[in-house]
Amino acid sequence: MKILFPFFAVIALVLLAYTGVKIANLQLLFGVVTPYIAIALFILGFIYRVVTWGRSPVPFRIPTTRGQQKSLPWIKQDKLGNPSSTIGVIGRMFLEVFFFRPLFMNMKTEMASENRVVYGSDKWLWLAGLAFHYSFLIVVIRHIEFFVQPVPFYLDFLKSIDGFFEIGVPRLFMTGVLLLVSTIYLFLRRVYIPQVRYISLVADYFPLFLLMGIASTGIFMRYFFPVDLVSVKMLALGLVSFNPVIPEGIGAIFYVHVFLVSILLAYFPFSKLMHMGGVFLSPTLNMVNNSRIIRHINPWNYPVHVHTYEEYENDFREKMIEAGIPVEKKE
Amino acid sequence: MSSKFTAKPDELSKIDYTPPGKRWMDTPVEFKEHTFCWGARGKNLSAVEFPNARDWSPVEEDWKLPENWQEIFLEGMKERLDKYRSFRLFMDICVRCGACADKCHFFIGGGDPKNMPVLRGELLRSVYRKYFTASGRMLGRAAGARELTLDVLKELWYYYFQCTECRRCSVFCPYGIDQAEITMIGRELLNLLGLNTDWIAGPVANCYRVGNHIGLEPHTIKSSMEFFLDDIETITGIKIEPSFNRKGAEILFIAPSGDLFADPGTYTAMGYLMLFHELGIDYTWSTYASEGGNFGLFTSNEMAKRLNAKIYTEAKRLGVKWILGGECGHMWRVLHQYMDTWNGPADFLEVPVSPITGTRFENAKSTKMIHIAEFTADLIKHRKLKIDPSRNDHLSVTWHDSCNTARGMGILEEPRYVLRNVCNNFYEMPENTIKEKTFCCGSGAGLNASENMELRMRGGFPRANAVKYVRDTHGVNMLATICAIDRVALKSLMEYWVPDVEVAGLHELVGNALVMKGEKERTLDLRLEPLRGKATEE
Numbered sequence: 046m047k048i049l050f051p052f053f054a055v056i057a058l059v060l061l062a063y064t065g066v067k068i069a070n071l072q073l074l075f076g077v078v079t080p081y082i083a084i085a086l087f088i089l090g091f092i093y094r095v096v097t098w099g100r101s102p103v104p105f106r107i108p109t110t111r112g113q114q115k116s117l118p119w120i121k122q123d124k125l126g127n128p129s130s131t132i133g134v135i136g137r138m139f140l141e142v143f144f145f146r147p148l149f150m151n152m153k154t155e156m157a158s159e160n161r162v163v164y165g166s167d168k169w170l171w172l173a174g175l176a177f178h179y180s181f182l183i184v185v186i187r188h189i190e191f192f193v194q195p196v197p198f199y200l201d202f203l204k205s206i207d208g209f210f211e212i213g214v215p216r217l218f219m220t221g222v223l224l225l226v227s228t229i230y231l232f233l234r235r236v237y238i239p240q241v242r243y244i245s246l247v248a249d250y251f252p253l254f255l256l257m258g259i260a261s262t263g264i265f266m267r268y269f270f271p272v273d274l275v276s277v278k279m280l281a282l283g284l285v286s287f288n289p290v291i292p293e294g295i296g297a298i299f300y301v302h303v304f305l306v307s308i309l310l311a312y313f314p315f316s317k318l319m320h321m322g323g324v325f326l327s328p329t330l331n332m333v334n335n336s337r338i339i340r341h342i343n344p345w346n347y348p349v350h351v352h353t354y355e356e357y358e359n360d361f362r363e364k365m366i367e368a369g370i371p372v373e374k375k376e
Numbered sequence: 377m378s379s380k381f382t383a384k385p386d387e388l389s390k391i392d393y394t395p396p397g398k399r400w401m402d403t404p405v406e407f408k409e410h411t412f413c414w415g416a417r418g419k420n421l422s423a424v425e426f427p428n429a430r431d432w433s434p435v436e437e438d439w440k441l442p443e444n445w446q447e448i449f450l451e452g453m454k455e456r457l458d459k460y461r462s463f464r465l466f467m468d469i470c471v472r473c474g475a476c477a478d479k480c481h482f483f484i485g486g487g488d489p490k491n492m493p494v495l496r497g498e499l500l501r502s503v504y505r506k507y508f509t510a511s512g513r514m515l516g517r518a519a520g521a522r523e524l525t526l527d528v529l530k531e532l533w534y535y536y537f538q539c540t541e542c543r544r545c546s547v548f549c550p551y552g553i554d555q556a557e558i559t560m561i562g563r564e565l566l567n568l569l570g571l572n573t574d575w576i577a578g579p580v581a582n583c584y585r586v587g588n589h590i591g592l593e594p595h596t597i598k599s600s601m602e603f604f605l606d607d608i609e610t611i612t613g614i615k616i617e618p619s620f621n622r623k624g625a626e627i628l629f630i631a632p633s634g635d636l637f638a639d640p641g642t643y644t645a646m647g648y649l650m651l652f653h654e655l656g657i658d659y660t661w662s663t664y665a666s667e668g669g670n671f672g673l674f675t676s677n678e679m680a681k682r683l684n685a686k687i688y689t690e691a692k693r694l695g696v697k698w699i700l701g702g703e704c705g706h707m708w709r710v711l712h713q714y715m716d717t718w719n720g721p722a723d724f725l726e727v728p729v730s731p732i733t734g735t736r737f738e739n740a741k742s743t744k745m746i747h748i749a750e751f752t753a754d755l756i757k758h759r760k761l762k763i764d765p766s767r768n769d770h771l772s773v774t775w776h777d778s779c780n781t782a783r784g785m786g787i788l789e790e791p792r793y794v795l796r797n798v799c800n801n802f803y804e805m806p807e808n809t810i811k812e813k814t815f816c817c818g819s820g821a822g823l824n825a826s827e828n829m830e831l832r833m834r835g836g837f838p839r840a841n842a843v844k845y846v847r848d849t850h851g852v853n854m855l856a857t858i859c860a861i862d863r864v865a866l867k868s869l870m871e872y873w874v875p876d877v878e879v880a881g882l883h884e885l886v887g888n889a890l891v892m893k894g895e896k897e898r899t900l901d902l903r904l905e906p907l908r909g910k911a912t913e914e
Contacts, residue, residue, distance in 0.1 A: 050518065098464055098465055102459065104717070107554070107713055109784070110783055112811075115739055117739075150547070150548060151475050151548060161844075174550075240492060315509075320471055327469075337740040337741075338739060343718075351689070352585055352686075357587060367595065368595035371623065
């Protein structure tokens, strides 16, 4: 149910766009109106979410320290795992965001024989995560070519690297395949690792199916059912220049692709995909471990009711005097 | 209800990590005997003016909740979402990748899927989605949302008091999501309904009025210390006279009260006393601020601040220059990450300077409080201590990093430096079980009661397993640590899983090795047990 529901939801989205274009000729709806709405939702939603997070203060300095603190000058500090300066935090965040360092550290806990627990290296999630995010990033950058005229030189360069192996006509882009394969891997591990399957929600499967749909329609369009790229570019340029046009003769599969991307964009801000923005705000990662050096201010710190020394001494004065412990008042 | 915990290690270590077929939202909580603590007694809650103070039991159907308990809980949740970016963010951005799943010691030692950090978080996130997100409100279960029913509340209570706030999950989370933070806020919400455990509420009430968790009154602190002083005299021939609540001392020393109460912590306290005497430093103990630990941290932010306030207040009243802190774990999470923010600025104190070496502790220039491992490491580095490490030759030592000092501070090398200097036989446990990846004792965050012994033994299983490994490979017979809860908890843990390994604090081993001016020839260690090679001569 958790898997089938989102799967059929994505199938339904595909059919909706396909029949909408094929039968009802709703090119304008799927090629112009939905993308505009989706992009607006994406941008506004993203800002809204980040602003909402930003409005909650960070009352305490709570970095998770992953290494030796800065203390005595002759003890070697782990400047990236336990940063004591802003530069250190930037370094730490760089490793987190661009290299997924915690996943690199990941290990698998298993019961070996004789009730012995062993911890084996487990870097598959790290590898698949990197493959997925970086190929997705390059695929997105490659798509810039549809939205600008003339095409900047770096895109040609990127494409030549991406198609380095010169397989087939048109040349195979590695990232497109990698995107699909890594997404399928992420799906399979969710299904096959019992613990991960147990915790997975509809909201975990839906974006995976959506991404599979996007990647496969893209691949189909490029290699198997080519669409007229000149017309596609006209449509894309029309969108960015706010002079939308619907050129004749673009295959329905293109509209399916665009519709799935639109759904992804619209869905993004309201889903777990917001980890993209959230990781930068995470107080356990982005804070300097200097709480004994500089006082961190809690904006809502308020006075509290305490048990004063005077009350304490009143309770125990006689016993203290008898035990020879100094007191403020003798009687 | 209170049958004795008799399960043998062999039974307990049969662990199945496969989750049940039934979905977790459809699996109501089952209160298994020996895995949870008694409910907080009314008198302990009213002692600190907490709401809904009454006697209650977790296993009874009726938890005696206020009629509008849902409203209170959800209002409290809203308030905290607005007050803590961490909380709001951690409710929103988990992708359920599962990297944390097998990092929790309770999951490793028990296999209950709701002890996977991600699922412990989902217990509360599902409620968050229902009441604070549009998709959860509209789509309900399809969006991973569920209503806050009495069963859900009980489940939250059960599992949020099966988390020791050790932060190991946070180390492995690609977004740094810290279940300790979620647990702390979750417990705070439960406390709005009077749902603490008595093992936490009791010490909190004690600490508030009497000054320490154990409830040692001022004269009792002094008299228990007399026992240590007598033992020190027996061992070294030296009579030590510490001072209490003395105005004008240079340094205020604050230790976790556990070190004054039960062995092996008491041996660590003896180590402190011997070290300070040998150095001849001008310091005092306080009976009012006689607790470095803070069970308020396991209750609510406000309660922790109320208990912690005594430290600076007392430092000010006594007119000391700076504060030295003893060996403790969560105490140092508080002192390092919270104290200055709550109760600072400590502008009436001076930046700590070691009176012996002249080292200025710039790393504590705002809080004015340093850890005794930092202090002692500096002494040894400057060769200010005369040490005979061979007095610890009867010990083969391994080092347990405490969760809070490892992942909420990063004091890893200071104690190791001290340890390498005071003993000759030191062996590290496997790399994946120490430093930032250290395993909890299984009894932190207020779980070191006796009625939840199965939970504690399960939670400590990964730690015990690593100790067993160095015992078998290197003949380790002593597990050293800088945490007061560890010293108590690991003792029972070792007795259960690795019976021939004992537990010590760092300064017990310092005390053993410390050559004191005018001492007689030592034949006994701080436990009054014969030193190697000396017993037969006597």
